[in-house]
Amino acid sequence: LTHSMTVKDFQDGKIISLSSSFDNRAMILNIIYFICFTGAGIGFISLPISEGTPFTFGLFVFIAIVTGVYLFAAYRFINKALQTEQLIVNKDTLTIFRGGFLSTKKDIYEVSQISNFRHLDKPETSKHPLAGQSFDYLGFQTEQQVINEMHGDNRLAFDYVGRTIKFGENIYSWDFEQLEVILYDITGNDFRYTDKFEKTFDDT
Numbered sequence: 616l617t618h619s620m621t622v623k624d625f626q627d628g629k630i631i632s633l634s635s636s637f638d639n640r641a642m643i644l645n646i647i648y649f650i651c652f653t654g655a656g657i658g659f660i661s662l663p664i665s666e667g668t669p670f671t672f673g674l675f676v677f678i679a680i681v682t683g684v685y686l687f688a689a690y691r692f693i694n695k696a697l698q699t700e701q702l703i704v705n706k707d708t709l710t711i712f713r714g715g716f717l718s719t720k721k722d723i724y725e726v727s728q729i730s731n732f733r734h735l736d737k738p739e740t741s742k743h744p745l746a747g748q749s750f751d752y753l754g755f756q757t758e759q760q761v762i763n764e765m766h767g768d769n770r771l772a773f774d775y776v777g778r779t780i781k782f783g784e785n786i787y788s789w790d791f792e793q794l795e796v797i798l799y800d801i802t803g804n805d806f807r808y809t810d811k812f813e814k815t816f817d818d819t
Contacts, residue, residue, distance in 0.1 A: 620632060620633055620634075620786075620790060620794070622797060625703055626705070627705045627706070628703060628704045628705030628706070628801055629703075629704050629705075629797070629801050630701055630702070630703050630704075631701065631702040631703075631704065631794070631797070632699075632700075632701050633700040633701065633702065633782070633783050633784070633786065634698060634699060634700045634783070634784050634785070635699050642695065642696045642698070643696070645692040645693070645695045645696035646692070646693070646696045648688075648689075648692040649689050649692040649693040649696060652685050652686070652688045652689035652692065653685070653686065653689040655685050656681075656682045656685030656686045656689060657682075659678060659681055659682050659685065660678060660682055690716070693716050694715040694716040694717075694718075695715075695784070697714075697715060697716045698713070698714065698715050698784065699712075699713070699714040699715075700712065700713050700714070700782060700783065700784065704726075704798060704801045704802065705801065705802070706726065706801070706802050706803065707725065707726055707727075708723055708724065708725060708726060709723075709724045709726055709729065709798075709802075710722065710723045710724070711724075711780075711782050713782070722780075724775055724780065726802050726804050726806075727804070728775055728776055729773050729774075729775055729804070729806050730773065730774050730775075730806070730807065730808050731772075731773055731774040731807060732771070732772075732773040732795065732798075732806030732807055733771070733772055733773070733807075734770075734771060734786065734788050734791040735769065735770045735771065735772055735781070736769065736788070769783075769784070769785050769786055769787065770782065770783045770784065770786060771783040771786055771791060771794075773806060
């Protein structure tokens with residue numbers, strides 16, 4: 616596995632660390648985005664004051680909305696930069712722990728109900744329709760790249776009781792293949808199929 620993924624014994628199973636804070640270039644890049652968006656949000660607040668613009672209610676609402684958008688984007692980036700993710704796996708359950716800037720989340724799934732375990736490739740960066748052909752004068756393509764970084768894939772997923780569960784960040788296909796083997800060794804289950812499907816297949 617890559618440097619960001621480690622496997623350790625844990626009670627009657629294994630604990631697999633998929634990611635930790637600042638463990639790859641994408642997370643460090645998120646810190647840079649956080650600083651830029653935070654600075655832009657604070658700067659937007661101070662701009663009318665430095666320009667001596669009359670402070671009206673309409674201007675206040677406009678500044679609040681724009682600043683809120685910048686600071687929300689900054690929060691998303693710092694949350695991704697500080698994100699940690701771990702799997703705790705035993706023969707019966709798979710537990711996903713997710714930690715961020717201000718929150719932690721724990722989800723428990725029954726191994727017997729997991730199916731269609733798969734890797735989601737990261738798509739190529741889409742070109743913004745308003746970006747220039749030779750140079751991005753207005754910054755549209757840069758904005759599109761930021762959006763792709765926030766919402767792109769290179770993740771893992773499986774189906775669970777009619778839902779699609781996605782997890783992992785910057786997980787490459789070769790890591791997925793090794794993780795598949797590790798999960799099979801621990802649980803004895805092929806996560807591509809449910810226990811019910813495997814039993815049907817064995818009966819034939």
